[in-house]
Amino acid sequence: MDDNGKLFIDVEDIDTMNLRTLHLLTTNDYETIQCLQHLKLLPTKPVKRCSNNCNNWYLAYLHTKGKEGYTFRCRKCKGTSTIRKGTFFSDSKLKFIQIFELMYYWAREMDNLDDLSHELSILSKTTLIDWKNFCRDICAIHFVNNPQKVGDRGHIVEIDESAFGKRKYNRGRLVKTQWVFGGIDIITKQCFLVEV
DSSP states (O other), X not given: OOTTSOOOOOGGGGGGOOHHHHHHHTSSHHHHHHHHHHTTSSOSSOSSOOTTSOOXXXXXXXXXXXXXXXXXXXXXXXXXXXXXXXXXXXXXOSOHHHHHHHHHHHHTTOXXXXXXXXXHTOOOHHHHHHHHHHHHHHHHHHHHHSOOOOOOTTOOEEEEEEEEOOOGGGOSOOOOOXXXXXXXXXXXXXXXXXXX
C-alpha cells in the first residue's frame, strides 16, 4: 500500500499475487492503468514530446479517446498522445484489464481457451492464441537476452527446441522462423534459451 492507502504490488512480488489481489488492483479502468504504470508496463508520460515541445503532460479522461477513455494531454497546447503508444498494448483492441488478466492466467498456466474466453469475454480464439503466443515470445526474448547457468549435481535438466516467428494479429510481414534451444532445471525451475 502507498501513503494514500492505495494497494500496489511490486514487480518482485508479482509471483505472490493471487486472483483476489488482481481484482483489488484492477477495480476499474483508472485503477488498472495505475497498476500497469506502477509495474512499468505503461508509461507515466509519453516518450515523445508534444508537437509544440511543451512536454507538460498529464493523464486525462476523454471519453472519445482511447479504449479506456484515458489519454495523455499537454496542459499548454492541449495536444494528446495515446497511453498505449510504444507499449506491449499498442496495437490491441482489448482493454487493459483483459490483457492483464490474460497475462495472469497464462503465467499461472490456467489458460484453457474456453475458460479464458468465458472469464475475459473474448470470443475470438485466434485473439487468445495470439496473446498467449505473444506472452511466450516475450519470455523467450527475456531468457535469450539474460542467459543463466542451469543445473547442478543431482539435478535433471530437460532440454527441447522450439520455433518462433508468427505475425502478431495476422498482420504485417511474415517473420523468418527462428529456432531456439532451451533447457529447464526441474528442481530450481531455472532455464536458458539459445538461438540456433
